[in-house]
Amino acid sequence: MSHTLADPVGPSRPKNTLSGLTVDVMAKCPKSHPSRLRLLNSGAPVLGQQWIVVIAVEVRAPKGFGRLRMRRVADCSEASLTPFVEDSVERGTVVKTDGWKGYSTSKLTQAGFVHAPKSISGSGDPAHVVMPAVHRVAALLKHWLLGTHQGSVSAKHLDYYLDEFTFRFNRRNSTYRGKLFFRLMQQAVATGPTTYGKIVGRP
Numbered sequence: 425m426s427h428t429l430a431d432p433v434g435p436s437r438p439k440n441t442l443s444g445l446t447v448d449v450m451a452k453c454p455k456s457h458p459s460r461l462r463l464l465n466s467g468a469p470v471l472g473q474q475w476i477v478v479i480a481v482e483v484r485a486p487k488g489f490g491r492l493r494m495r496r497v498a499d500c501s502e503a504s505l506t507p508f509v510e511d512s513v514e515r516g517t518v519v520k521t522d523g524w525k526g527y528s529t530s531k532l533t534q535a536g537f538v539h540a541p542k543s544i545s546g547s548g549d550p551a552h553v554v555m556p557a558v559h560r561v562a563a564l565l566k567h568w569l570l571g572t573h574q575g576s577v578s579a580k581h582l583d584y585y586l587d588e589f590t591f592r593f594n595r596r597n598s599t600y601r602g603k604l605f606f607r608l609m610q611q612a613v614a615t616g617p618t619t620y621g622k623i624v625g626r627p
Contacts, residue, residue, distance in 0.1 A: 442482050442491055443514040446540075449521050450558040451478040451500050475582055477565075478505060480512045481557035483520070489557050491594045494565075494586045500526045510535050522555065565589055580624075 476497050482490025493512040497504040505526045509519060515536035521527040523543035532539040544551045552559040568589060569577050577585055595604050620626075 440491075441514040442480055442493055442512055443517055446483040446518045446520050447480055447513050448483055448555050448557040449478070449480045449505075449509060449513070449519055449527070450555055450562075451476060451497065451505055451524070451526065475579065476500060477562075477586065478508050479558045479561050480509070481561055483557050489560065492561055492590050494561075494590055496582055496586065500524065502526050502528045502531065506531050506535070509537065513537065520555065522551075561593070564593070 476499065478495055478497050480493045482492075484490050493508075495508050495512070497508065502525075506528060509532060513519060516538070518538045518540050519527075519532060520540045520542060523541050523546070527539065527541060529539045529541065542554055544554050547554050565586075569575065569585065573585070591608075595607075598604055
């Protein structure tokens, strides 16, 4: 049942793009980035299999975080990171990133964003101080996957878990629990069926 509803939980809809004064964006790249999110897959033949997850979080003023978007990407290149920002963030928003070369200022500016890169190594502060939003989310995600799910998350189902975490995080402050179920059912009706082959990763 949980996998049947995993697709409706997904946030990838144009009307749900992130907005606000600032959106922090960071990719957790295992080898090429000083700040890493190592999602260990205990069931994999190779211990310590790593996946790259790019995270975008709304930053509210004077403090606090808003909504979240996440996506697994193949690498930390411009070709992987720029489309994520374009799909997840509203045009005109200030996009704050670290100094990683995969975030192209020219491409993001051309796409309608205000890019505000910040070199973590040159700031003199730890990464979680420079960009607290994405690091807080990364820590919560890692705790959820390795704690609640005991690390038993396969690569073919990781995207479903990211969608579920995003759905829960974005409704963490909801005071009307019935509306959460209503929204889930509303999205389920508008989403195509999920076949058994798709659930088990069979072509």
